[in-house]
Amino acid sequence: MLPSILDGIFNGLSIGSILLLAALGLAIVFGLMGVINMAHGELMMLGAYTTFVVQNVFRPLGEPFSQFYIFAALIMAFIVAALVGLILERGVIRHLYGRPLETLLATWGVSLILQQFVRSVNWVMIAGLVVFCGLFFGGLALLRRRADFEGRRRWFILVLLPLSVAIAFGIGSLLSNAYGLTVTQPWFGAQNVDVTAPRWLQGGLPIGNYQLPYTRMFIMLLTVLCVAGIYFFLNKTPWGLRIRSVTQNRSMSACLGIPTQKVDALTFALGSGLAGIAGCAVSLLGSVGPNTGQNYIVNTFMVVVVGGVGKLVGTIIGALVIGLIDYVIGAGILAFAFSSIQPLADFFTFFATTSMAKVMVFFLIVLFLQFRPAGLFPQKGRTVDA
DSSP states (O other): OHHHHHHHHHHHHHHHHHHHHHHHHHHHHHHHHOOOOTTHHHHHHHHHHHHHHHHHHHGGGOTTGGGGHHHHHHHHHHHHHHHHHHHHHHHTGGGSTTOHHHHHHHHHHHHHHHHHHHHHOOHHHHHHHHHHHHHHHHHHHHHTTSTTTTTTHHHHHHHHHHHHHHHHHHHHHHHHHHHTHHHHSOSSOSSOBOOOOOGGGSSEEEETTEEEEHHHHHHHHHHHHHHHHHHHHHHHSHHHHHHHHHHHOHHHHHHTTOOHHHHHHHHHHHHHHHHHHHHHHHHTTSOBOTTGGGGTHHHHHHHHHHHOTTOHHHHHHHHHHHHHHHHHHHTTHHHHHTTTSHHHHHHHHHTOSHHHHHHHHHHHHHHHHHHOTTOSSOOOSHHHHO
């Protein structure tokens, strides 16, 4: 009985740690800008694929370098996801502030694009994207020097956009004809890919007849370090104080000279980078595919809503509680604990599957929100005032 309960608590907390990593960035972004980012799961997916790529880069180096690829992968996953998030904020979301429904639809479209991008990306596509970005954005940068740029901005875009697309498509076609399958073969494809944990993360710490997996212990430690780092950044650094100020009162912060647009961009990049780290952690637990992020996006939103939008403490408590309840119900631990009481045992046995456990968690969250609609720690500031 006791080992089973310890097993449930440890695994539930480890699941909660992954949810916390995934929800941490979403809570910061949602709390500051009120943006419903449906592409957050795909940023996790990019972090997981980055881990796979870094693993393959380190593998030919042999021992001992190949056993420490995970540290480089964490850094690269953060950077890749942060850059993609920054591009998303600058290119799409900044034009939709104050319109949550539009941001939801736009980021949902971006999530579908990123999923298909991972399935189809190859050298031809990369070459075409590089050429397009160089021509389009480089052309706009040169045209900005003209005195009449702002007045003719739309006309310049109408000319540059199709011209850049046509040239990029033409170069891609030339590469395809010249090199064939060498440059058109997808890097990843639609199938899942596997990330192998380093040897020192394999196995577990024996405690009696029970074993604590090193991988899950590493993820829990990583979560603690990320939470501590975010707390330090938000409370002890100038940009962290600016983020908190904008969260509380955007208009007053702008009047005091705080660059709110830069704060938005930094916050979105930071939240996206945390999603990349979460993806790196998820890749250690199983195979990675284009739909990996979709398995976590709903749960991360649940964590944010239950904890209170923009509240770090609420996100921590919400993630751990939801992860613990989800595992304890789904693993049948409650059914075993109440085996002596037949009606309760039958009830929890019915929900002792992964899918039905999520149904029960959803029901409990809906019931909780009837009494605490603003979550454990209600939000104060611009989101409430709006």
